[in-house]
Amino acid sequence: VHRDMSLNVPRQKVDFVEILQFNQLGTDLYYDFLNLGCKLTASAGSDVPWGGTIGEVRTYAYLAKQRFSADAWFEAFRRGRTFTTSGPMIEFRVDKALSGDELQLKADRQLRVRARAWGDPQRMAPVKLEIVRHGEVIRAAESSDPKHPEVQLDFTVAAGHGAWIAARARGGDGTSAHTTPIYIVRAGLRFWKYDGVDELIAKRLASLAEIEQIVADAKQLNAEGKLEKDRYRKQLALQGDALLERVTRARNLYANLQRTAEAEREQRRPSGR
Numbered sequence: 001v002h003r004d005m006s007l008n009v010p011r012q013k014v015d016f017v018e019i020l021q022f023n024q025l026g027t028d029l030y031y032d033f034l035n036l037g038c039k040l041t042a043s044a045g046s047d048v049p050w051g052g053t054i055g056e057v058r059t060y061a062y063l064a065k066q067r068f069s070a071d072a073w074f075e076a077f078r079r080g081r082t083f084t085t086s087g088p089m090i091e092f093r094v095d096k097a098l099s100g101d102e103l104q105l106k107a108d109r110q111l112r113v114r115a116r117a118w119g120d121p122q123r124m125a126p127v128k129l130e131i132v133r134h135g136e137v138i139r140a141a142e143s144s145d146p147k148h149p150e151v152q153l154d155f156t157v158a159a160g161h162g163a164w165i166a167a168r169a170r171g172g173d174g175t176s177a178h179t180t181p182i183y184i185v186r187a188g189l190r191f192w193k194y195d196g197v198d199e200l201i202a203k204r205l206a207s208l209a210e211i212e213q214i215v216a217d218a219k220q221l222n223a224e225g226k227l228e229k230d231r232y233r234k235q236l237a238l239q240g241d242a243l244l245e246r247v248t249r250a251r252n253l254y255a256n257l258q259r260t261a262e263a264e265r266e267q268r269r270p271s272g273r
Contacts, residue, residue, distance in 0.1 A: 087175025
């Protein structure tokens with residue numbers, strides 16, 4: 001997965017990421033790409049019939065007052081108005097922005113963050129709610145009434161130079177939920193985790209190097225006549241050059257991100273806020 005995402009996310013070939021399956025919330029890769037300033041909608045999937053049950057994890061899309069229809073739901077999903085869950089429900093706003101929205105700012109100012117998480121009283125107490133900014137928890141709270149698993153947060157936080165902010169929750173029964181972020185965008189800047197860009201790009205380049213090595217190994221084995229009974233690696237050897245062209249394009253995009261980071265350096269100095 002990390003190789004596929006390293007290749008396709010910077011090329012804008014990925015619209016959403018399945019971060020919840022089998023009641024397991026996995027956010028490491030998701031956060032890495034968000035921290036690189038890539039918008040990605042949070043989704044979930046039930047791997048039936050190979051495992052689990054239909055509906056054990058779900059994706060909700062917010063339609064507001066719009067009448068439900070499949071088209072309306074998919075349009076809300078396209079906009080990133082989603083949260084994914086195996087139990088808890090979540091509401092989340094930053095100022096008036098909803099999940100998937102881009103909040104554009106000309107300067108630093110205080111933002112109002114509001115969130116609520118709740119669940120089944122018979123199973124989910126206590127419910128813990130966290131607000132995550134660039135992958136780090138900036139505020140958390142937990143319900144205290146065992147008969148009423150509901151918790152709310154309402155606070156302000158500085159916009160800084162921009163960020164992505166999301167809400168996540170965990171029920172007492174081990175279930176979890178996570179929203180698509182709200183993207184705080186300062187004029188002329190990406191919403192990425194700027195001080196981690198070098199390390200984040202290095203991870204992605206390492207993934208691309210793995211692809212190059214896998215293709216090279218397949219070509220070598222094919223040249224030695226060792227892949228006649230290995231259909232998949234045989235095709236990889238034959239089609240490897242086309243894949244390597246995509247790797248080159250992805251490398252160029254990461255190089256562009258490094259140049260963007262350098263160009264933002266002066267604007268991000270304290271005197272430039």
